[in-house]
Amino acid sequence: MNAPIRRLAMLAALLFATLLISSTWIQFVDAKAINALPANRRTDLTNFNRERGAILVAGDPIASSRPVKDELKWLRVYSQGTRYPHITGFYSFTVPPDRGLEYADNALLSGSSDKLFYRRISDLFTGREPAGASLELTINPKAQAAADEALGNQRGAVVALDPRTGAVLALVSHPAYDPNVLAMHTSEAVGKAWDALLADPGKPLINRAIAGNLYPPGSTFKLITAAAALETAKYTKDSVLPGPAQLTLPGVTEPLANHDHQACGADDKTTLDHALVISCNTAFADLGMTLGADALRTQAAKFGFGEALRIPLPVTASTIPATLNEPQTAQSAIGQYEVRATPMQMAMVSAAIANEGILMQPYLVERVVSSDLTIIEKADHKQLSEAISPETAQTLTTMMVDVVTSGTGTPAQIPGVSVAGKTGTAQHGVGAAPHAWFTAFAPADDPKVAVAVVVEDGGDAGSEAGGGTVAGPIAKAVMEAVING
Known part of the structure; x- marks a missing residue:
């Protein structure tokens, strides 16, 4: 060559x-x-040409795939419309899915997950049509319905947990949207629906229960301040605290006042228990300064603040500022200044108290099941932290029962059931109506459900809102739904 x-x-x-x-x-x-x-788009076509796994609540599909006679072959259907959109998200050929379980667990639902490898090999040899896995959720459908209906047309969110396991029993965010309008195979119609959702001033696509612009927790944060005090062993529920009508803060000209501008007790004094029952701002602000910013931050962290969770939906971490001077510490101790929390976080606080101080990892998916009914994955009950001692948990439970029995939380009373709760009214802007909060668990002596509710801008009550009167009845409805089955 x-x-x-x-x-x-x-x-x-x-x-x-x-x-x-x-x-x-x-x-x-x-x-x-x-x-x-x-x-x-080739990948999208492949996925749409395969039956997608269902999302199930109590055995009933809230998201499933229906065969159709077009090139996509399968249409995603959401059977209950606006009841579960922030849990399911949407699956669309036109708009890339970026939220909900349709996104977070897409690999399982589409059948592309490595956990389904052997199933895909089996399908290849047997000639079976490939299909995705189904997700069986922890949601209690009665609790979800109660939360959805009680919140109504008000903006806000509700989260309910099983304090013993961390299972999410309800997760509602309003305004909601109908994922069916985004799952259609008509690109023009889906595009218009998507643009309308993006332009909606109510921001229905945001999952307020676990993300979005977090809320100041207001007086619900006093549970964390009280826990920090009790954990020092220097305080009991009967410890006497200063509770004047207003408290002068170091270096600040405007004093911090109680909501009714009255002293919290005779001679400007009150007990820790009574301060929680009537939600005394000045007592808890003074207590926060006495404990110090580090103690508040440490206790908040034990309850989950600063933790970015996946349930498997991503939960935005709740926050407390890294540096605080004395006035800022006082404000933070009552859930103001720059303290920010999700309803999920405040439900976790009540859940930990209910569970003798043990905070369990929240989770939304109980089981993953393949199309041949093989269990691919089952949820583990994982401890996230020991937030407080059992003794502190018991003391806080007693104090929270007093809140509902004779304090600001009486609208959450359930006949024949002992309820432990805490109200919150969170200021968040000059001239803006306060957010209304309520967090609770029940039965107090055998907890089955912990809940947190936030109603933005006081909901229908506006500037006249109180956490007990606005958010309390919503929490009550959810707790009753779980307890009564």
Whole structure:
């Protein structure tokens, strides 16, 4: 072979080798990244041509796939419309899914998860149509319905947990939206619906229960301040605290006042228990300064503040500022200044108190089941932290029962059931009506449900809102739904 032919042969061999290496790299090494590209509609077509797993509540599908006669072959259907959108999210060919379980657990629902590898191999050899896995949720449908209906047309959110396991029993955010309008196969109609949702001033796409712009927790945070005090062993529920009508803060000209501008007890004094029962701002602000910012931050962290969770939906971490001077510490001790929390976080606070101080990891998916009914995954009950001692938990329970029996939380009373709760009225802007909060658990002596409710801007009550009167009845409805089955 002469030199020119030899060089040409080597060049051809090099080109073939390059082609082999590049195609191998694309098909194996870069395959996942390429499949994940938003512009790669081939992957979407493949997924739509496969039956997607259902999302189930108490055995009934709240999201399922129905066969249709178009190129996508399957239409995603949400049977209860606006009741579960912030849990399910949506699955759309036109709008890339970016929220809810349809996004968070897409690999399982679509059947592409590595956990379904052997199922896919079996389908290949048996000729069965590939299908995704189904998610069986922890949601109690009666609790979800009660939360949805009681919150009504008010903006806000409700979260209910099983304090013993961390199971999410209800998760509602209002305003809601209908995911069916985004699942349609008519691109123009879906595009208009999506644009309308984005332009809606009520921001219905935001899951207020676990994300979005977090809320100042107001007086519900006093549970954390009280816990920090009790954990020092220097305080009991009968410890005497200063409770004047207003408290002068160091270096601040405007004093901190109680909501009724009255002293919290005779001679400007009150007990820790009575301060919680009537939600005395000055007593807890003074207590916060005495304990110090580090003690508040440490106790808040034990309840889950600063923890970005996945349930598997991403839960935004609740926050307390890293640095606080004395006036800021006083404000933070009553859930104001720059303290911010999700309803999920405040439900976790009540759940930990209900569970003798043990905070369990919240979770939303009980089981993952393949299309042949094989259990792929089952939820573990995981301890997140020991937030407080059992003794502190018992003391706080007694104090929270007093709140509902004879304090600001009386609207949450349930006949024949002992309820432990705490109200909150959170200021969040000059001239704006306060947010109304309530967090609770019941029965107090055998807890089955912990709940947190926030109603933005006082809901229908507006500036006249109180946490007990506005959010308390919503929490009551959810707790009754769980307790009565």
